[in-house]
Amino acid sequence: MIRRMGRPGLIGLAARTAVVAGTANAVSGAMNDSRQRKAQDQYEQEQYQAAQQQAAMQQAAQQAVAQHAAAQQYAAPPAPPAPAAPTVDIVAELQKLAALRDAGVLDDAEFAAAKARLLS
Template sequence: MPFIRRAGRPGLLGTVARTAVVAGTATAVSGAVASRQHQHAVAQQEAAAFEQQQAAAAAQERAAFAAMPATPPAPAPPAAAGDGSDLLAKLAQLGQLHQQGVLSDAEFAQAKALILGS
């Protein structure tokens, strides 16, 4: 008996082959999508970690800067014994520096004590 070819829909073997091709393609595509999503998630995590490191470094730098002592102004030279008007001029200048905020209360008291020699 000669082999008669069916016209129209494919046979059972053709359907199985087509299903295998579709399933294989779907698996490959879903694997590529999952891989791309994983790479994107890793990149976002690395970016977040980098931002946290930068913020921590900036905070540490600010803390180190805040902890640095301010350089105090040089104390006034000791007053020479003798001329009273010179003493008054130095005290007046010292008072102006204190009022302007250049000298703190402690620095003002220390410099005044040096000028008065007490």
């Protein structure tokens, strides 16, 4: 059999194409796997950080609740309400002042001053 020089035959061309396509496919798959691993590692790192942050927030909240409870426990009791001002029966007081004036104990100026103080 005589061998031709120059261009490869149909089988040689198909073999070369298969080798190139296989190599490209292998390289592409390896790159995709690498990207997926990096993305998965990054996702796991973010989840870990989020879990750590959540745990820190829960611990801070528990400490705040404990401090608030302790502060409430040792806080001074609330002051009792102030007694209500005694209600004054103005009519009765005016009658008493008038009786004192009529009895001569108070003069008109003292009666007017006491009446003004009572009505204010």
